[in-house]
């Protein structure tokens with residue numbers, strides 16, 4: 001059995017980041033990963049503009065204004081947002097201006113409306129002196145044309161979407177997403193719509209793994225249920241290997257008479273790098289690489305138990321997909337945090353044990369609460385609401401309530 005950290009390293013070493021890219025509509029780019037760096041095509045702001053509704057003035061004209069001795073200026077133009085000012089402000093003049101509008105030539109300061117009083121039709125009293133250049137957002141003060149905005153490998157979240165739109169990128173070059181084939185092995189499996197005969201169970205792994213792959217940024221290719229029949233399994237595995245970047249099969253990786261996956265991987269010419277890991281749940285994990293001149297596939301033979309399959313995905317497959325996808329190294333590390341456990345955590349000490357439950361931020365501290373019910377790798381029911389796994393290291397039998405524990409955020 002490989003230690004977990006060693007298995008992680010071996011798995012990451014099997015994965016090459018994708019180089020293929022595609023150009024997509026910005027509107028469809030949420031959570032995609034940038035494949036080219038983006039430089040600013042404009043100055044931000046594009047021109048000096050007002051941060052307030054008010055009046056554009058020359059600071060020198062109004063520096064001595066007080067409520068008792070307000071300075072009166074003639075309002076010579078009105079400048080709403082989107083309008084190009086037509087005249088230069090002279091001494092003794094002001095322009096009515098609104099938030100986001102271009103500051104006219106000759107003006108250097110904005111006085112907010114609340115510090116003014118409009119008199120007659122075309123005059124305004126400045127009742128409180130502004131500070132010089134107040135409320136002017138200066139051209140290029142955030143970023144200048146040609147400045148780097150976003151680096152290769154950036155995930156496009158709401159801020160990055162705004163930046164790309166603002167700089168006029170309506171199409172973006174992103175890495176293509178990994179195609180991940182999912183197949184469930186087992187004579188006992190049926191789809192959720194089929195009635196259960198004695199001995200049968202629903203293939204829940206197919207759905208769990210498809211959801212996992214989608215969340216991890218991959219494209220799930222659901223290949224359905226394959227019976228424990230060596231020829232049929234060989235055909236299905238071979239098809240999966242030829243059509244995807246990753247294959248996730250569940251079941252058939254332990255030592256039972258119908259556990260064929262490892263033998264078939266070897267027969268198909270796979271380079272088997274992982275056979276078992278000292279992790280609970282998820283010990284019988286088979287990982288193999290298939291490589292030809294033009295493509296490489298990493299095959300994960302995951303254990304059939306529903307919790308074991310998901311824990312293997314969260315702990316290992318997630319990192320592999322992230323590395324493939326073009327994220328920088330700092331972004332495909334497991335998300336560890338330290339939390340206080342609300343209950344005692346126990347383990348058998350021979351394998352690194354992952355216990356599932358809920359992580360909450362309470363009064364500024366992370367707290368981990370174990371899922372109620374059996375922590376058993378066949379118990380998918382109490383997985384509901386799981387957002388974190390607490391880790392009990394090898395040779396530790398118990399972590400007492402109130403103590404710190406290392407937690408993997410999912």
Ligand SMILES: Nc1nc2c(c(=O)[nH]1)N[C@H]1C(S)=C(S)[C@@H](COP(=O)(O)OP(=O)(O)OC[C@H]3O[C@@H](n4cnc5c(N)ncnc54)[C@H](O)[C@@H]3O)O[C@H]1N2
Pocket residue numbers: 184185186188189201202203204205206250251252253254255256259281282283284302303304305306308377378
């Ligand atoms: N003699 C030993 N037996 C087992 C060992 C061992 O070391 N020695 N390891 C146990 C551990 S740990 C695990 S984990 C499982 C792994 O089993 P397999 O990967 O071979 O999976 P199966 O035998 O096919 O199924 C196990 C279990 O999971 C259920 N299952 C399978 N596929 C699905 C699915 N798609 N959806 C829902 N549930 C599924 C299946 O019905 C079985 O109950 O081996 C132990 N045995």
Ligand code: MOO
Pocket residue numbers: 279280281282283284303305308377378
């Ligand atoms: O590893 Mo098994 O995953 O303990 O149930």
Ligand SMILES: [Mg+2]
Pocket residue numbers: 251252253254255256258259
């Ligand atoms: Mg088995």
